[in-house]
Amino acid sequence: MNLQPTIGLEIHVQLDTRTKMFCACELSFGEPPNTRTCPVCLGLPGALPVLNAQSIHFGLMIGHALGCELAPQSIFHRKNYFYPDLPKGFQISQYDAPLCRGGSLGDVRIDRVHLEEDAAKLNHVGVSGRIHGAGSSIVDFNRGGTPLVEVVTEPDLHDAEEARVWLALLAATMRQLGVSDVRMAEGSLRCDANVSLAPAGSGELGVKTELKNMNSFSFVKRGIEAEIARQRALLESGAEVVQQTLHFDPRSGNLTSLRSKEEAHDYRYFPEPDLVPIAIDEEMVQRAREAVGELPATRIARYEHLGLSAEHAHQFAFRPALGSFFEAVLSAADGASPRELATWTAHVAAALGERDPDASALEPAALAALVALVGAGRVAAGPARTVVLARLLSQGGDPARIVEQEGVGALDDDAGLADAVAAAIAEHPDAAERLRAGNAKAIGPIVGHVMRATKGRADGGEVTRLVHERLGL
Amino acid sequence: MSAPPRTATEAVEAIRAGQLSARELWLACQAAATDDELNAFTWVADADDGPNEEAAALPFAGIPLAVKDLFCTEGIPSQAGSRILRDYRPPYTATVVRQLLDAGASLLAKTNQDEFAMGSSNENSAYGAVLNPHDRGRVPGGSSGGSAAAVAAGIVPWALGTDTGGSIRQPAALCGIVGLKPTYGACSRYGMIAFASSLDQAGPLTRSVADAALLFSKMVGRDPCDSTSLAFPEAIELPRSERLDGLRFGVPDELTGEGVETGVRAAFEASVALVEQLGASVERCQLPHAPHALAAYYLIAPAECSSNLARFDGVRYGLRVDSQDGSLEEMYSRTRAEGFGAEVKRRVMLGTYALSSGYYDAYYGRAQRVRTKIAEDFRAAFERFDFILTPTSPTAAFELGARTSDPLAMYLSDFCTVPMSLAGIPAISIPNGASGGLPVGLQVVGPAFSEPRLLDAAHALELAHADRVKTIALPSPLRFEGNENGAAGARE
Amino acid sequence: MLDRDQVLHVARLARLELTHDEVERMSRELSAVLDHIETISELDLESVAPTSHVIEIANALRADEPRPSLSREVALAGAPAVAEEGFEVPTPGS
Numbered sequence A: 001m002n003l004q005p006t007i008g009l010e011i012h013v014q015l016d017t018r019t020k021m022f023c024a025c026e027l028s029f030g031e032p033p034n035t036r037t038c039p040v041c042l043g044l045p046g047a048l049p050v051l052n053a054q055s056i057h058f059g060l061m062i063g064h065a066l067g068c069e070l071a072p073q074s075i076f077h078r079k080n081y082f083y084p085d086l087p088k089g090f091q092i093s094q095y096d097a098p099l100c101r102g103g104s105l106g107d108v109r110i111d112r113v114h115l116e117e118d119a120a121k122l123n124h125v126g127v128s129g130r131i132h133g134a135g136s137s138i139v140d141f142n143r144g145g146t147p148l149v150e151v152v153t154e155p156d157l158h159d160a161e162e163a164r165v166w167l168a169l170l171a172a173t174m175r176q177l178g179v180s181d182v183r184m185a186e187g188s189l190r191c192d193a194n195v196s197l198a199p200a201g202s203g204e205l206g207v208k209t210e211l212k213n214m215n216s217f218s219f220v221k222r223g224i225e226a227e228i229a230r231q232r233a234l235l236e237s238g239a240e241v242v243q244q245t246l247h248f249d250p251r252s253g254n255l256t257s258l259r260s261k262e263e264a265h266d267y268r269y270f271p272e273p274d275l276v277p278i279a280i281d282e283e284m285v286q287r288a289r290e291a292v293g294e295l296p297a298t299r300i301a302r303y304e305h306l307g308l309s310a311e312h313a314h315q316f317a318f319r320p321a322l323g324s325f326f327e328a329v330l331s332a333a334d335g336a337s338p339r340e341l342a343t344w345t346a347h348v349a350a351a352l353g354e355r356d357p358d359a360s361a362l363e364p365a366a367l368a369a370l371v372a373l374v375g376a377g378r379v380a381a382g383p384a385r386t387v388v389l390a391r392l393l394s395q396g397g398d399p400a401r402i403v404e405q406e407g408v409g410a411l412d413d414d415a416g417l418a419d420a421v422a423a424a425i426a427e428h429p430d431a432a433e434r435l436r437a438g439n440a441k442a443i444g445p446i447v448g449h450v451m452r453a454t455k456g457r458a459d460g461g462e463v464t465r466l467v468h469e470r471l472g473l
Numbered sequence B: 001m002s003a004p005p006r007t008a009t010e011a012v013e014a015i016r017a018g019q020l021s022a023r024e025l026w027l028a029c030q031a032a033a034t035d036d037e038l039n040a041f042t043w044v045a046d047a048d049d050g051p052n053e054e055a056a057a058l059p060f061a062g063i064p065l066a067v068k069d070l071f072c073t074e075g076i077p078s079q080a081g082s083r084i085l086r087d088y089r090p091p092y093t094a095t096v097v098r099q100l101l102d103a104g105a106s107l108l109a110k111t112n113q114d115e116f117a118m119g120s121s122n123e124n125s126a127y128g129a130v131l132n133p134h135d136r137g138r139v140p141g142g143s144s145g146g147s148a149a150a151v152a153a154g155i156v157p158w159a160l161g162t163d164t165g166g167s168i169r170q171p172a173a174l175c176g177i178v179g180l181k182p183t184y185g186a187c188s189r190y191g192m193i194a195f196a197s198s199l200d201q202a203g204p205l206t207r208s209v210a211d212a213a214l215l216f217s218k219m220v221g222r223d224p225c226d227s228t229s230l231a232f233p234e235a236i237e238l239p240r241s242e243r244l245d246g247l248r249f250g251v252p253d254e255l256t257g258e259g260v261e262t263g264v265r266a267a268f269e270a271s272v273a274l275v276e277q278l279g280a281s282v283e284r285c286q287l288p289h290a291p292h293a294l295a296a297y298y299l300i301a302p303a304e305c306s307s308n309l310a311r312f313d314g315v316r317y318g319l320r321v322d323s324q325d326g327s328l329e330e331m332y333s334r335t336r337a338e339g340f341g342a343e344v345k346r347r348v349m350l351g352t353y354a355l356s357s358g359y360y361d362a363y364y365g366r367a368q369r370v371r372t373k374i375a376e377d378f379r380a381a382f383e384r385f386d387f388i389l390t391p392t393s394p395t396a397a398f399e400l401g402a403r404t405s406d407p408l409a410m411y412l413s414d415f416c417t418v419p420m421s422l423a424g425i426p427a428i429s430i431p432n433g434a435s436g437g438l439p440v441g442l443q444v445v446g447p448a449f450s451e452p453r454l455l456d457a458a459h460a461l462e463l464a465h466a467d468r469v470k471t472i473a474l475p476s477p478l479r480f481e482g483n484e485n486g487a488a489g490a491r492e
Numbered sequence C: 001m002l003d004r005d006q007v008l009h010v011a012r013l014a015r016l017e018l019t020h021d022e023v024e025r026m027s028r029e030l031s032a033v034l035d036h037i038e039t040i041s042e043l044d045l046e047s048v049a050p051t052s053h054v055i056e057i058a059n060a061l062r063a064d065e066p067r068p069s070l071s072r073e074v075a076l077a078g079a080p081a082v083a084e085e086g087f088e089v090p091t092p093g094s
């Protein structure tokens, strides 16, 4: 049976506003527990929510970036359930009138984008004296009320790696919009996945399960892979998939059912009477539109149009710091091919690892100048990368001077290079003979000899030309 | 001081004129509140915590104010009449209370109330029933029963209450005082422990219409902490009208027929005649959906309350009852079972049911549509009339315990007041004589934000009613120095 | 109208422990109230929009400007059980 997976994602991203969604407490970044609370986010009797304008602005930016339809009027609902991390006994969320609907990112369609408040943090602390024998937990309300945006996709993804790549694109988009810095390890992006399998081409969807609360790109991939494998094994053995909510444990790789003892959830949604409708006006839309810069998906397309490889286009689009550096090199360069400049920018990225180019001593103009020296044959690619670029990254400076100081300038034919070629041919008569006989590969040992003799300063193309010339080919 | 001031307005004038000091008035009220036998208070300030000299320069000149228990007052018990909040002391003060204190009111006491404002008799308080000062065997009405009783008994010049379906107007009527339920959104709800968010409004309970206007004038305003509050479109002046010339009053068939007891009806008819004598026209009219208001109200209010009261879970404040099996679930359900009284449980159950899966459309959704129709009925009526007149309560004060075993009968007490709550429009109850020796109220209703006109009309009626109202005036319990030999009688 | 099982289900949703007597009484009393409420099912409300807010306001937004939070001491002052700088609760699901 050829079973095709279908995957939809629900992603929660914490927004980087200064204050919480419904109160003026500052967002918390590791402050001591319960020091960022007020009557509103503690759910004290009589306290009322007031919506943070910036959360709406960010929501509209996201909606705009994803090509959503922005609802002229949207409202908040109360989602009622009891849990210690939920101070009011309900979460303020959006239900049937979300801020944005429709849209797409890449080739994945967006169902809706809505705003809601985050829950507080519940830390298990083990057995307590007070509650005999049973476990006890501590609630820290610092995180409670942080604004979240929830993005729900249509089931347009079909394998785990595709889901991982798409999620990375979404994260890069959020980061570039400046609405969230998406620190996944700190839980600022959390992803649920709906997974189902059905015979390919059947046009039907199988029974789906929901994987909850995965907080890294690789967990998302591994979790989905595990669930696809589980469902495949079930279906291939003739069993059925049961609709359920699952938790993926990244340490063990196990999937466990979150079978709650609770009755089927009945959230008793109703319009939040303490908040008034959000009516989007032209000015708000305009402001959001202006705040949205170029997005990763657009950037990838533009880079590919410039002739960059798909790999480099993705690399620069997803790492905005790298993308901006490349743009700066591009504008400093005079006539060099963007593809060449991208290759050199990728060398920079490889040399720096996780660090951004801004954190090194390298100026974009210096890299452009170095690429120009290479292009002009003034320095060979090898020493340009290993010697000059390395020095530029650590100390900065002028590439031409470094070439001079390090003595790595290219050799030209009328100086030592012709002699070196002659010496190499003399050293490898067998190779010269086979080359004459038409075996093009035989040139290898001769060029290698020249390179060694010139410590890599010679230009490979020029050496080849001189060898051929000398052998009368 | 020969006789205690009858109203807050008179007290402010007396202090301004140097005939009375704010301190003297405070001490007299503080003593009366301490000696209270009506169970009107859940907390009384110390005698030493009265107004200072500077208060005299403020608009309210330092005169005492009693505040319904459900208003949060920083560091002072704010229990909403519930066991689940026994001795709860909030870290902040409700906006409306803050505004009144800033205007120079002195917080004398917190008043008893039906638990979380759910009730029409004040018998649902975890702190005991409040007695009606006109007949201690009877209820003062509810849920602002403590405020109404305290003001009617003369212990405080005025008090703050809240009205969700009649909780200011009905006790004002049953205690023979003035009670104003403002337009929804006119006063901030921030710091009012919520019952039903889309209906709750703070309002004054006073001994005169002028006092209601005075207190209300400092309560209004947009509060950045309450998204549903609005700036009042005009200043609230003291009402001065003595006539109703040219005004048109409508009397809705649906709220003045069946179910209104004979004495209340007689008083109502007398006041209708009075309205005409004062130069206004009176015509019968229809509010076709008003008979459905109670049903819609008893879905919407419980639904909102079931959600608003979910925060009382034994985690952050208030009562906690530990579970025997150590489970969170049991801690929740036992805490709430012991913390809430019978009526609150009933409404939480009703509201949870009305919102639950499969019933939302039939109950909550439908009720919201009925609400639309009720608001439309009023809008249509106000195209023809300036004001609508009804009795405030279909009956005078009933005996303690008379309706406690029949929730539906209790709910019917709100029959005349609930439609205005659903429509969010202002309504005032003013004393309208007596039925069987017990006070009866007249309700005057206007369109949204018509309070200045409404207060003016009520003032004219109050003047014209003076003779009939006198019959139910109670002696003041206040004692002043040089007046030690007993309570001064009412001024008249 | 509202039978025993329904009462127990709703009580569970509302986290209210009811005694046997309370379940019986609740069933009886709520059924009576719901009987009265049924009168609204007679109305034709097909084309009527629901009212959530009686006043027409929109947005009422707050500028994203921080204000001081409560101190932890104040935040925890009313808590029935405090441990490790937080509100102590029985661990869910245990």
Ligand SMILES: [Zn+2]
Binding pocket: A020, A023, A024, A025, A036, A037, A038, A039, A040, A041, A042, A145
């Ligand atoms: Zn806060």
